[in-house]
Amino acid sequence: MAHYPVMLPEVLDTLSPRAGEIYVDGTFGNGGYTQAFLEATECSVVALDRDPTVRTQAAVLSEKYGERFRLIQTSFSKMDELGIGQVDAVALDIGVSSTQIDQGERGFSFQKSGPLDMRMSQSGATAAEAVAELPQAELEHVFRVYGEEKHARRAARLVVRAREENAIATTDGLADLLERGLGRKGRIHPATRVFQALRIFINDELGELYEGLCAAERILKPGGRLIAVTFHSLEDRIVKTFMRQRCGGGQSGSRYTPVAKKPPVQPSFEVTRRSVLKPSEKEVTKNARSRSARLRWALRTNAEPIADEYSPLRKFPRLQNYGWAA
Numbered sequence: 001m002a003h004y005p006v007m008l009p010e011v012l013d014t015l016s017p018r019a020g021e022i023y024v025d026g027t028f029g030n031g032g033y034t035q036a037f038l039e040a041t042e043c044s045v046v047a048l049d050r051d052p053t054v055r056t057q058a059a060v061l062s063e064k065y066g067e068r069f070r071l072i073q074t075s076f077s078k079m080d081e082l083g084i085g086q087v088d089a090v091a092l093d094i095g096v097s098s099t100q101i102d103q104g105e106r107g108f109s110f111q112k113s114g115p116l117d118m119r120m121s122q123s124g125a126t127a128a129e130a131v132a133e134l135p136q137a138e139l140e141h142v143f144r145v146y147g148e149e150k151h152a153r154r155a156a157r158l159v160v161r162a163r164e165e166n167a168i169a170t171t172d173g174l175a176d177l178l179e180r181g182l183g184r185k186g187r188i189h190p191a192t193r194v195f196q197a198l199r200i201f202i203n204d205e206l207g208e209l210y211e212g213l214c215a216a217e218r219i220l221k222p223g224g225r226l227i228a229v230t231f232h233s234l235e236d237r238i239v240k241t242f243m244r245q246r247c248g249g250g251q252s253g254s255r256y257t258p259v260a261k262k263p264p265v266q267p268s269f270e271v272t273r274r275s276v277l278k279p280s281e282k283e284v285t286k287n288a289r290s291r292s293a294r295l296r297w298a299l300r301t302n303a304e305p306i307a308d309e310y311s312p313l314r315k316f317p318r319l320q321n322y323g324w325a326a
């Protein structure tokens, strides 16, 4: 299935492209957003993607738009380390692309047989390695936190028992194991949440998201637009909390940040109109995958970036906690 750029009209409306401006498309994918920005006006786009296979599509855009476009293969959490200077907008369209999901050999989907891989960057630890090596308690934690899986303990136990017999190396191997062990009730495949959890873990998706938002805060000019499209509640919560906090919310104090002891912080972002948008009914009818999308956006002020003392990621299982590089 071709990749369909999710919420593109809303992304364009909030980005409001202007000639001469520089944008970062942090999740190039099939280039749907980038191409729309370049078509809209005489702007420049620095596109980032950690998946090396997007180069083919990037070559097509380079041919067409010349120096107005370039692709850097990297994680968007590093966007402030690339020497691209200050920019006018950053757009993030979080998650995997339909192209990645649809390629069985990438191992993202339990509906396609393939190796249990799931790495967007095609480097680092694979999902098969996580399933083979993580202790049972850690597997359970990953399934519970990133999959919000009610049966996390049972799923982890099933994996550990099965791997004592044979390695779990394929998507269908893991999906069948979970289906047999957890049973199937209703429409949703019992492997859905475990697959989501492993994908988020292997790609450190929530760590990337939070660090990407912080990096965007550092490179956006005053008046610059930060736009993030997310697909599930775990991601949306990170963006919502980040934007609220940066817009001056969350300063009423908590048990960790007693307000009386803190000097007031100038908001580094502001919201001038509706800051959360959903896809139109028309879009959801055309592309069912867009139904859970949420777009949040805010405008950079001229205040200093806000230092975060309490990252929301501190309780999440992350690759580096296990000595694995993301």
Ligand SMILES: C[S@@+](CC[C@H](N)C(=O)[O-])C[C@H]1O[C@@H](n2cnc3c(N)ncnc32)[C@H](O)[C@@H]1O
Binding pocket: 003, 004, 005, 006, 026, 027, 028, 029, 030, 031, 032, 033, 034, 048, 049, 050, 051, 054, 074, 075, 076, 077, 093, 094, 095, 096, 097, 098, 120, 208, 209
């Ligand atoms: C949903 S797709 C983006 C689709 C794109 N907006 C379009 O219109 O074609 C997400 C893309 O972001 C990439 N990606 C996800 N997380 C990333 C990260 N932390 N750093 C860089 N690229 C990332 C994925 O490899 C994938 O190609």
